[in-house]
Amino acid sequence: MRTPLLALAALLTLSFSARAQDIAGTWQADGKPQRVLKIRKDAKGYRGEFYYLGDETPGQPLGSNGVSSVSFVDGTIKFSLDKTGATFDGKLEGKTITGAWKTTYGQSQPLIFSRAAKGGEWVVDPSPHKDHFVTVQPGVKLEVLDWGGSGPPLIFLAGLTGTAHSFDSFAPKFTAQHHVYGITRRGFGASDAPPITNENYDADRLGNDVLAVMDALKIDHPVLAGHSIAGEELSSVGTRHPEKIGGLIYLDALYGYSFYNPAQEDHSVDSATVRRDLDQLFDLQFSPAGTRALIAEILATLPKLQTGLQQMWADYEGMPETPHVQTIEDLAGNRIFTNTRRYGVAPTPILAILARPRRCQPHCEKPFMQKLMAAEAAHAEAFEKSSPSAHVVRIAGASHFIWRSNEADVLREMNAFLDGLPH
Template sequence: MGLTRSFPRIALLLSVLLVPWARASEAAPWRDPSPHKVRFSTVAENVQLETLDWGGKGRPIVLLAGGGNTGHVFDDFALKLRERYRVYAVTRRGSPPSSIPEDSYSADRLGDDVVAVISALKLTKPVLMGHSYAGFELSNVASRYPEQIAGVIYLDAFHSLDPDYEAEGFYKIVEWKRQLRDFEQRLDDLMAEPWDSRPLARQMLQENLPQLQAIFERLIRIEDGRPPRPDPTPADLDSFRTLQAWYARGSKVVLPEAEFRMMLATDADGRPLMKFRRPPFVGPQMEAAKRKYTDVRVPALGIFAAMNDPGTVAQGDREARSNSEAYTWFQDERAKRQMALFQRDLPQARAVRIERADHYVFLSNQKEVLEEVNAFIATLP
């Protein structure tokens, strides 16, 4: 009788004691651990860009992310830079949380955005450092507003689009393109039904066919030798942390968790989806904005990633070793081709090649990149 009467009081007491514990056990809202300040700079009517400020002292550096990334991709790298410099990053228009207008992604508009941020932050002659697609923005500003900046640093970035130069190669291999064109010409001659097709047929059989077979066989070996990156499993998509770990296993680069959270959409439970938050209409407009630049009028440094690390290969496996060698050769040739264009267009610039790197070279080879950046900036007036 006494126990029955006291039960409501016990239940009430337990509820008072357990509710705080239950609340504490719930997952706390995620907070970006990077020690940056976030502000939004107005660059045009109804367009604001996210600007990250990590602080630091010294010459200002403005970081520009690759086409599919946001400023948060530099969350870790910026902490190393701020030991010597005042460090900022910008998330370009079209990528949330920056504004996403339906149009206005021309080359000059993207360059003007960068200059507008420099003005909004009241920076004097900063160094612009850009990754991948951002190289076009670097070249645009360095060509049109050289007085606004001290120099540009290309982090495995495209400095220019030259359709004629690109057309000279097949998979960036000039010799392959020459062989394919030779085959096409002889095939056209054969299709014209010469009076006697035997000499041309014998020539194609003896020369062209072995060349084509060698190209196809090497292409297959290159892909077979490429380090595997399996698609994410449901377990990999359980959280942004597990997704981050999945990406690191495939690329040997750990992108900041904040970057995945900024780039990717989520399901109703907050789990990441392999779907960009950036609307699909942005990418094609940015691609259309690519231009040829040959008038970069500030000091420039190009850091190029030779992505020639095939990963672990069993030495006793002759087939696997041959495939890895083909993959390494191909990546070496691509890096050479990219550097050759850069040195042709910017003959006064310094070009540096970093071996066994990832496209995110500022993460995969951070020490080497920092050394090159410091040495370059030390030469600036």
């Protein structure tokens, strides 16, 4: 009689042990930033989503990072973030996981995750939006946030490495008079990252993604508001399809990749132009006029490119080697910068809100910063001369994330611009 009872007891013990060792659930690590790991279990094992909290605004998420596999062997838990490459290696001790966190570029640091009690989970995404995933190309889906609202549509586009969640706190402030959306570009956040090729990350390809989302969700004549590198998507759409949009808002997004000033060097745009022209030169069916036009553009660009390369060569002299592993987002960002284009001014209503002169402490008096700010000032002046109807607003001392450092100013200018558009 004892044998069956002992076997049953052993079975119950194993069952309890298995449940006790189940790591599925929400784990939280305090600090700056706070971190949240949501682990789930399926037929293939453990996987999950990882979140940073506290991007300049408390409680605002930086966006999720996929964790395609969480290793759990003999109490040791290991995982890495799919896109950024950060890793964690720790030991499960009851309701905590104690270990070391290492980013791609930083030193290892101690980190303790605690299992969140039911009802005690930190709010990962407090912003009132719906999530969509829209196919913009075979095999490529983009994350689209929909904050709702009534009135003409407004679409936010984030800067490089940012996601639609960059506007989680800001976008809802427009829903009283607009239907507000946000798009996470390919290669970043929860959006798909297609192979890192020139074609997949070309400036016009990114612009076409925005158009594809507009078409899929039947968004009619939206105003596009973009930060930083999103300026090239604004200019791509605005110069090629002005009839499809209601206006453009550049949030400190007026740089060489969004408006090309022939009087200034731009390493990214000039090198991309020469590379494309050389490729096209040998792809063209023989055309004397077409060939001469391409050669003329190459010859006109080469002196500027040479000047820029000489400056880069001087800047890198004596710089120490800092080897690191590039993440998917690094590679996507690099490919975006190597596939910029020469855009002029779009024939559509434009508002440009610029951090000019930018927040620069503690480097304001250093020669490189003085040179940078002078170039930015000259670029903004060239844009104004090329587009007298555009409204350019300069906010002195603002940060590059201008809608955060100077929210009231940006809200005022955006609302005035939006209210003045024909509906």
